[in-house]
Amino acid sequence: MKETGQGKRLEDRLLGDEWADWQPGAKGGSSSDAPKSLFIFFSFLVLLLALLGVWLFWYLALPRFESFGQGFAGVAKAIFLIFAFTLAAWYLLQVSSAAFKVKLAPSFFVKHLSLRILLSSAVRLAGMVGITRDKIGNSFVKFHNDLMYATRTGKNVKKILLILPRCLSAEVRNKIKELSEKYQFVAYTAFGGDEARKAIKDNKPDAVIGVACERDLISGIQDTAPKMPVFGIPNKRPEGPCKNTSIDVKELEKIVRYCLNI
Incomplete structure (x- = not known):
């Protein structure tokens, strides 16, 4: 525990104190939730x-x-x-596919020519007007997932690897364990990007589902998408970064069922 300048006592955080969108002591933490239209807008500006x-x-x-x-x-x-x-045409096909969930863009785009190549520039541009990397990242992950659905990428696979952060609450972990037993997929807790990459190499999955903060998901999607289908689920941080985080377990189950074509 440590004292703040205002005399409040806060839990120490070895990770996450540098996050731009989290104010220590803020009630309920902070939210990086953003619609996919946010990334679409800034990626359009980059293209323009x-x-x-x-x-x-x-x-x-x-x-x-x-x-x-x-x-x-x-x-x-x-x-x-x-x-x-x-x-x-490259831009409109992908945006239309994700927006209307219709397969207009080929699966090849998702692997090698996705709008994710505009992400770094979109993050910088959004930052100029005060939008955090986490918000634009959250928006991008939603866009990416919808593009995966629309192009039928990652559908009907046999082996799924779920990569989890160590900061999930015990309650969420128990629910995920139940899902992994029900649908027979591997759930692996990674302590960093290198360990996540090693887990992918060792398990050789057909598709990957990553649960993490937006900045880690961005990095993971950029690394993995050219090699295999990857979905992202941003965690929720009601107590701030890196402590007792949670996810929408129904969203996870939806992705798993999609991948297994159930």
Whole structure:
């Protein structure tokens, strides 16, 4: 226990004190819950800025292109338009798939060309207007899961690995244990990213479900999605980070049943 400047006594936290969206002593902790539209909005801004940058380059380089002839300039313009159209289609297919839960984007996009490649820039852009990494991460995880559902990625698998954080409450752990026995999947508690990666390597699952805080889920999805289907479930932190966290067990069961095609 330790004393604060206001004379209140708070539990020591070896982890989590640096979290931007948690104020020590705040009643009920804090919530990073955010709709998937938040990530969609900022990823759209990132894409728009990228297209504006490409257009600006083309506009400034146009006189040089024209010096090689109108034909060369015309080809350069066509390349720019094709590039812009391809990016727009790539974005709209994924957003529409996740929003309407209809398979418009191919599964290949989820593995190798997902909007997650815009995530780092979206996090920085959101941070400029005071939106925390955890909120934009929470939104991204929801978007990613819905894209998985829409594209039927990870459906009808045989072996599921559930990776858990050590901070879950005993009550939640008991409920998860019951689910693992009911659906016969492996639940593994990892003490960090390296241990989680080792668990995946050792168990060789067909699909992974990760339970963690948003920042760990972002890292895990970025690492794992190109190799195998991965779902994320952000934990809830009513007592602040890294202590007696919880999850929506019904959401976990929904993902498990989807993966097993039950």
